[in-house]
Amino acid sequence: MQYGQVLDDKQLAPSALPPARGPLTNALFDLLTRAADRPRTVLPRIDEGDDDPLFGDDSALALYALYELHYRGFGAVDVTWEWQPDLLSWRRDLEQAVVRRLQDEVGPLPQQPQIPDALHALMDDADGPSLSGFLQERGTADQFREMAMHRSIYQLKEADPHTWTIPRLAGYPKAAAVEIQADEYGDGVARDMHQNLFGLTMTELGLDPSYHAYLPLVPGWTLASVNIVSLFSLHRRWLGAAVGHLALFEMTSVEPMGASAAALRRLGFGADARHFYSVHVVADAHHQHVAADKLAKGLVNQQPELAHDVLFGGAAVMALETEAARRMIELWERDRSSLLGDPALS
Template sequence: MQLPTARGRISAALIDVLSGRAAKLPAFARFDGEEDLHLTLFVCYELAYRGWDGVDDRWEWDPGMLRLRTAAENRFLGSLYDLVGEPPAGADPAAVPAALAEIVEADDGPGLSGYLRGRATYDQFREFVTHRSVYHLREADPHSWALPRIGGRAKAALVEIQTDEYGGGVERRMHQELFKSTMSWFDLDLAYGAYVDSVGAPTLAVNNLMSLFGMHRRRRGMILGHLAAYEMTSSLPNRSYANGLRRLGGDADATAFYDEHVEADAVHEQIAAHDLCGSFAAAEPALAGDVLFGARCALAVDSLWAGSILDTWNAGASSLRDHTVEPVLAG
């Protein structure tokens, strides 16, 4: 993946160092807004995933890089505390599955799935797929960070969920691969990370949230709660996405990714709430509040992202930042 275009002073300084145009990372992280912050975080985090073209892998653990990443993470965490509050102290471990269900039931985010099912144009749906490609082309990877950090029944439950995400060991059934069929139907670039420059801070924040939780052992409860929220709220929206694609003429290959999630996540919902998060909270009761915090953050950040897209569409504008994804007229 090519290094993206900077969006402020800090991301510019970071990209200049990684590309060899500068020698030192910035000493102070004074971000030029959310775009600068979240691009900086995304660039830092990607060093621990598949990396950047031409960038030395040793940057992943460079002390200066970690200092910059920590400063950006602290800024992001502060915004999460403002959004959903801090992790609740003294949460009842036995009540975690029921509390997760209450969090999901109370979620009243923007109706993006309904819009895509019944109203979205071909170009709007194509934009939606473009946004989601940043995550879906590495789907399940951020949550897999938790595997070596937990044990017992919770670990077995996470393996069960992740096995489905990775297609049961069959490459073409991996969810990352299934999504490429959807992208192909829209004539989009299938390269990993091809559209990072095209999406705004809300999309990057959705992805950064998973890395913020998943890449830190001390936040292992949060990444499990995040996964549970995703699994518990996935089945119905994915049915809407599939039906919206069929409305636009999408064939079986185009809808396979969404159809797969309708079936798989209906099963994963109970595994995630009870076997994964319930068992984890019982084994590590001090982290029960972190599980609930992770779930709340997942839904809240996704809600902000969905709202940002709907706002631009309702205003008659594109939700993408640039023109790397040219409009395509249907039919």
């Protein structure tokens, strides 16, 4: 694949359900393979067992699959499961447990923060390890590939979660969100959609760019960061957090994207492999200001009571990205893979 080409329909199509990982996904996936018109469905209580609702492999995959019903869905799964009431009620229990865990991870935040200053302060205070910095300095090509397999879960649907916020916004912040999202979708040119550019990078790395190709290999702590953006964006109650999430995402992008491009150059990969990262260095130099000053601040100007949630959304990104980087680097330093299975066996 070269720059200019677009992932083919087979690569873009919904995937099969991944293998189950425990009691929650066993029961859920068993249900999803049936018709959705069953009168009552029985799913296990989500607090049974000792899986962590936020980072646990079983819980995070269950929530990821439930959210996927709102995106492309899964090939053989009846589309009407998307709004099946028993499933939604079970998801609500799981979401409540996830939010409690997320609040633990993030810790206390000021009730009436100044936005965007408080978002900038989050970035200034960050002291976690840098994954892109590690890759730039001393990562191997296989470690870069591994990072891309983790990221593929989000990047191959990049922008889609935040798009749910657009109909919930109005006026200036809505226009700011549309400005950012239009760029994310390549301004309507399929070749330039960031989702497609990540597929190009994956191809150049010798990886499979098909949607969900690596879902079976990705641990709960990676799925958690995709789950929280779906959670924030699908609930109007979490509109502030969804906006804070997008703002911090854009505000913290330029440096890691530049470091990733530098890592690829050091490892001998060409311009097509680096294109996704180079585009972000330029685009996010602008997006960071739109996101902080027009979107996040614009929303808080309209609805000051959302300031705390905006900061919470930003802090959640920081907490989960730091956790993922810490786990990945720690495993690599012990010469271990950060994936659930050996990719060669998949």
